[in-house]
Amino acid sequence: MSTSLTVSQLAKQLEISADTVRHYVRSGLISPERDPENGYKRFKGEDIKRLHFILQAKSLGFSLADIQTIMDQASHGESPCPQVRVIMEARLKETAAKIAAMQATYKQMQDAMQRWQTQPDCTPTGEHICHLIEGFSHQADNFKQEGCCHE
Amino acid sequence: MSTSLTVSQLAKQLEISADTVRHYVRSGLISPERDPENGYKRFKGEDIKRLHFILQAKSLGFSLADIQTIMDQASHGESPCPQVRVIMEARLKETAAKIAAMQATYKQMQDAMQRWQTQPDCTPTGEHICHLIEGFSHQADNFKQEGCCHE
DNA sequence: CTTGACCTGTGTGTTACTCACAGCTTTATA
């Protein structure tokens, strides 16, 4: 039976988790045959090719929904390439935006960490929860200690 | 009744969506009183302070679960600061890793787009779904056209 | 024949919201 693989065999071969393979099947991206005896999924050549394609597309930034769309179109005999180009353009912009946002957050985090190095811990008051966090964006450099901080 | 705000009033004041406010309430981050007449949420000073804190912490990269933890600890009278420092360290690393991963993907995407500019569209064959995607990582520069491409 | 290791499918949980929707309030109009 080397012509068909089980979930975990396929997963091992492509170095992904068995759960990931199952997820793609549940999402309808792959539709392997079932073993009539035990209901297990049986992956054959076609399925393995599709999975390969999925992984490649994913590494290029396509979402699973994108990939579904692309494969559907291809299975109708139409060229998916124009769509692929359009989608990629959108994903490219999205990714750039996400990276920028994350970098902004990252900078905030670094700045906070640095400032915190010279600040003591504080005890919560009725007025504040954590001075480290609350005192941050307001009074950048001029942090004033209040009666709540020990040591 | 200017001492208490409704969901949408509060949302407008802090420039977030009403759904976001409701989400925080459902998650237990804020627990406003209810108007006995109609069951509506009524936000008072304490709640508004907490929401402020949530937004600040979020902008510093803390997750809602983190924020919950921090606020819980503070409400027990303990200083959340040591925890805050620990969590931040972890989130900082996570964020750096995510950014690196996204930048790697982004580079892949850009490379792909560039290469695709000189490549024609293709019609799916039994063997391939989309040459643009499949031909990518394998034969970087030496893309060979096969019989499937028109024009 | 049983023990144990391993594997299976399916159901549920995750993050931080967003959307859908029936119903209640408030405002404008007739």
Added chain:
DNA sequence: TATAAAGCTGTGAGTAACACACAGGTCAAG
């Protein structure tokens, strides 16, 4: 005053891409 339109409410469900839990099935060793 009646009523209709607009707006707001709470709650239930859906999103992306898996990861985890779990009861049960399978297979080799003894």
